[in-house]
Amino acid sequence: MHAAFKAWDRASEPLETTELRIHDGAPLEGLPKRAHWYLNTLRHLFPWSTPKPGAVVLDIGSGLGYVMEAALEQYEPRRLIGLDVASSMIEKAKARLQRDSVTDPRLEFLIYDGITIPLPDDSVDYVYSVAALQHVPKVYVYNLFLEIKRILSPTGFCAIHLLSCNNIREHSRSVPFAQEIGSQLRGEDTHWHHFYAFDELLCVLADGVEAKQIDVVDGEVSIWASYAKTGPAFHRPDLPMEAHLARIQKRQIAAGSARSPQAGRLARLPFATWQRLSVGRVMRAAKRMVRAAASTVRPVPAAESGATTGTSHAARLAGSDLWPQDPALLPWYDQDNWADALAGMRGKRKLDDSDVVMLRKWCEDGYVVVPGLVGTELIDAFVREIDDVWERSNPIAGLAVSDVILDEGYRVHVPHGDLVQLDPEHRRRIKEVSNWRIGEYHLYSQAARRIFDHPGISRIASTIFARRGEPRYSLMFSKGTEQGLHQDTCVFHIFPRNFMMGVWIACEDITHESGPLEYYPGSNRTPLFAEFSNYPQTNRRTSDPEQSKRYDEHVVNLAKSFQKHELLIKKGDVMFWHPMLIHGGCPRLDRLATRKSYVLHVIAEGCDVGGRVKGPFNW
Numbered sequence: 001m002h003a004a005f006k007a008w009d010r011a012s013e014p015l016e017t018t019e020l021r022i023h024d025g026a027p028l029e030g031l032p033k034r035a036h037w038y039l040n041t042l043r044h045l046f047p048w049s050t051p052k053p054g055a056v057v058l059d060i061g062s063g064l065g066y067v068m069e070a071a072l073e074q075y076e077p078r079r080l081i082g083l084d085v086a087s088s089m090i091e092k093a094k095a096r097l098q099r100d101s102v103t104d105p106r107l108e109f110l111i112y113d114g115i116t117i118p119l120p121d122d123s124v125d126y127v128y129s130v131a132a133l134q135h136v137p138k139v140y141v142y143n144l145f146l147e148i149k150r151i152l153s154p155t156g157f158c159a160i161h162l163l164s165c166n167n168i169r170e171h172s173r174s175v176p177f178a179q180e181i182g183s184q185l186r187g188e189d190t191h192w193h194h195f196y197a198f199d200e201l202l203c204v205l206a207d208g209v210e211a212k213q214i215d216v217v218d219g220e221v222s223i224w225a226s227y228a229k230t231g232p233a234f235h236r237p238d239l240p241m242e243a244h245l246a247r248i249q250k251r252q253i254a255a256g257s258a259r260s261p262q263a264g265r266l267a268r269l270p271f272a273t274w275q276r277l278s279v280g281r282v283m284r285a286a287k288r289m290v291r292a293a294a295s296t297v298r299p300v301p302a303a304e305s306g307a308t309t310g311t312s313h314a315a316r317l318a319g320s321d322l323w324p325q326d327p328a329l330l331p332w333y334d335q336d337n338w339a340d341a342l343a344g345m346r347g348k349r350k351l352d353d354s355d356v357v358m359l360r361k362w363c364e365d366g367y368v369v370v371p372g373l374v375g376t377e378l379i380d381a382f383v384r385e386i387d388d389v390w391e392r393s394n395p396i397a398g399l400a401v402s403d404v405i406l407d408e409g410y411r412v413h414v415p416h417g418d419l420v421q422l423d424p425e426h427r428r429r430i431k432e433v434s435n436w437r438i439g440e441y442h443l444y445s446q447a448a449r450r451i452f453d454h455p456g457i458s459r460i461a462s463t464i465f466a467r468r469g470e471p472r473y474s475l476m477f478s479k480g481t482e483q484g485l486h487q488d489t490c491v492f493h494i495f496p497r498n499f500m501m502g503v504w505i506a507c508e509d510i511t512h513e514s515g516p517l518e519y520y521p522g523s524n525r526t527p528l529f530a531e532f533s534n535y536p537q538t539n540r541r542t543s544d545p546e547q548s549k550r551y552d553e554h555v556v557n558l559a560k561s562f563q564k565h566e567l568l569i570k571k572g573d574v575m576f577w578h579p580m581l582i583h584g585g586c587p588r589l590d591r592l593a594t595r596k597s598y599v600l601h602v603i604a605e606g607c608d609v610g611g612r613v614k615g616p617f618n619w
């Protein structure tokens with residue numbers, strides 16, 4: 001089995017965990033609706049390809065069978081076959097369907113070796129695949145295109161959903177590109193992502209696969225393709241001129257192969273005309289993308305989509321610069337009916353009693369503390385690596401230590417390479433007197449990375465969000481920060497609002513004298529500062545000095561209505577806090593006392609829209 005398939009074959013993982021993990025944390029109760037949405041989109045984009053009742057239908061990458069369940073309803077097939085690379089996933093799909101009382105003799109499953117679909121030539125009327133092939137290395141997908149063509153009946157069609165290259169930038173914000181590629185190179189057992197471009201699909205399908213009736217629609221996040229075995233090369237007459245035919249004809253002419261008079265004319269065009277054609281193509285493609293986005297990327301309610309909500313809305317803003325402020329977009333825990341939602345989730349998401357207690361506290365108080373969540377051995381390893389930053393003699397490339405007091409005065413960031421030039425005793429003194437911190441230490445330290453990716457932390461975050469949470473930022477603090485009161489919503493750019501949380505990991509027992517974190521339970525339920533009316537564009541990071549001052553006063557006044565708490569927790573304990581919870585750093589009564597902590601900011605997938613906000617920025 002190829003390393004990329006490992007993430008789908010975790011035989012010992014319980015069904016409930018697999019269910020949460022492979023659907024990117026999308027709420028389980030929304031999965032049937034999401035499945036119908038995928039099929040409706042295929043039907044809308046490629047109506048001619050929709051199978052007739054009685055067809056033989058194949059689902060590629062059938063996972064836990066939610067889309068098959070929808071296909072059973074929508075297509076009334078004679079046979080509906082789920083193909084998956086993992087036998088354990090097939091077993092779980094069967095168990096899941098049985099659990100949800102979906103028993104239908106038309107449902108079948110087949111195991112796929114990733115190379116040859118175990119079905120005869122010309123035997124399937126409709127092949128579809130959604131939210132699956134992005135995890136598969138391209139060579140397998142290209143080969144699969146050939147296999148699909150082989151098994152399709154002469155009148156059959158396939159329709160496929162993939163991730164668009166347009167999504168790479170957004171994706172790299174949550175998983176840095178180097179990390180994505182690194183995990184693939186190392187064959188790590190995680191979800192790999194591959195992206196496709198419009199021209200690429202046309203060329204691969206037309207030239208490589210020699211498919212027919214090809215159509216490709218590039219949305220802003222997804223890219224959708226459909227093809228058949230027989231018929232003309234392209235389904236839409238505008239496709240060849242836009243992207244493909246001219247290129248093929250040029251190549252054919254260069255190779256001296258048979259060509260049409262039209263192709264000959266094209267090939268003889270001067271280079272400048274080719275360039276013009278290319279600009280025209282780009283413009284037509286852009287228009288088509290806008291059309292496709294308008295028709296296919298409809299506003300997706302937060303509860304329905306795990307991955308695209310923030311991006312879709314953000315892209316739709318391009319013309320207006322106005323961000324929707326619809327309270328219905330807020331997470332379930334910020335809705336007035338959160339108690340009902342929690343009761344509903346209890347059964348549907350199989351939450352245990354402790355989860356329900358935790359979620360209730362989250363909704364009411366805006367925080368939860370989980371004692372001993374991170375093992376002390378891991379914390380000790382983390383602290384040792386931090387100490388090593390100060391003691392080692394060779395520099396760590398790219399690492400900087402921040403808020404350092406050197407002999408010549410305060411420096412915001414000191415490259416590690418500069419620090420190691422100083423003699424060890426000098427460094428020890430600097431370490432003691434500075435209130436130093438290290439940003440994004442998970443990129444440099446194995447122990448920090450293990451905490452950053454801690455399964456217990458991500459499970460709790462995803463349980464709270466009811467969708468996949470991703471750690472995005474990390475900060476190691478050596479001492480109390482004495483930070484002013486603030487709410488993280490107002491310093492990050494999150495859309496839909498409040499799909500984030502702070503995670504505070506104690507790296508030693510925290511004392512009152514060291515200047516602990518202070519926080520105000522219940523303040524999470526207060527409205528956003530009224531002047532941030534175009535949030536996430538308008539917040540503390542983009543406000544002018546006067547507005548920043550007004551926000552700071554607002555939050556200090558607001559805190560007065562709540563009781564102040566100090567976070568006096570033990571090494572390995574973890575606090576999760578709501579992004580509207582007012583918090584800050586208490587005064588450090590003992591100026592030399594350390595207060596070692598590691599703080600993560602976890603954001604629901606697709607909701608970190610910092611890259612779409614316009615500056616100037618205050619930091």
Ligand SMILES: O=C(O)CCC(=O)C(=O)O
Pocket residue numbers: 475477480481482483488502516517583584585586597599
């Ligand atoms: O640890 C602290 O004192 C403050 C941490 C904090 O507010 C944050 O990182 O958002």
